[in-house]
Amino acid sequence: MYRVALCDDEEKQRELVKNILITLSIKSNIEFEFELFDSGEQLVSHYESSGNPFHIIILDIEMGGINGIQTAQLIRNLKNFDEQIIFLTSYPEYMVESFDVITFQYLIKPIAPHILEEKVIKLCQYFQALDKKWMIIKSAYEEVVLRYDDIIGIEAAKSLTIKSKLNFITTSQTYDSKGIISEYALALKDFNFLQIHRSIIINLIHVKKFASGAVLMSNGAEFPIGRSKVKEVKDFYTKFMVMKGH
Known part of the structure; x- marks a missing residue:
């Protein structure tokens, strides 16, 4: 949620x-929470009163009162x-000034929806890259550090001796753990993972x-999709591909 x-x-x-962003949300599965402000003063006041910070601020430059750069x-x-x-x-001459406040993007009105969508998707990808990309699992008697992108799937495994056994299938090997x-x-x-069956999670980047x-994975493994989840999985994967395509 951004x-x-x-x-x-x-x-x-x-x-x-x-x-435009609501349409993007529907197409890409990115979730947004909006707050609307009709002046720079109102937005600054939000911050001064210790309001929740934002991931993204989309800011008009020409406004009555203080302008967007101020x-x-x-x-x-x-x-x-x-x-x-x-x-x-509406005016390109503010561009140099805008660099002083660490600007991600400077767009000229009227805004083309596909351009704004493209820029916001890049921003969301940037935020994802900043997020945690590693997990630590206990396997046998050691702790194993796994990179999210290396995990192909997680599968609940039947075991007579281990309760809640999980197999973490990676690009190099499979690790036993519990959870x-x-x-x-x-x-x-x-993080691009989706539960496709009551006992299976897959990493969409490996589909x-x-x-x-x-679903056939990059390592040749084939995982069943739960009958009640077929439509959800295909819809989610379509949205994942929309996001990935930018």
Whole structure:
């Protein structure tokens, strides 16, 4: 879930940008939470009152009162450096000024929806790259550090001796561990992992193709898709490919 601040003194423009991102959310499975501000003063006040920070601020430059660049400067002065700022303007001459406040993107109005979508997807990919990409599991008597991208799938395994046994199938080998499959599915859902069966989670980056009721992975393994999950899995994979294609 990415928090987005839309700051523009024109309601029509705020709604336009919001609708573009809602459409992107439907297409790509990226979730956004919006807050709308009609002035730079209102947005700065949000930060001064210790309001929740945002991942992305989409900021109009020409506004009554303080303009977008002044607004961004005040936010940065409050030591908020993680927010990624996209400026919208009708005038290119502000571009050099905008660099002083660490700007991610500078877009000229009228905004082409596909351009804004492309920039926001790049931002979301950037945020994902910053997130944790490693997990530690206990296997036998040692702790093993696994890179998310190296994990092909996680499978609940039947065992007479080990309760809640899991197999972590990676590009190099399979590790035995213990855990609850549904808990891993929840923890990994923002990292390209999807539960396709009550006992199987796959990493979408390792999908080669879908067969009849099954999915073929990059290592040649074939995992069954739960009958009730076939549509959900294909829909989710389509959205994953939309995101990956940018």
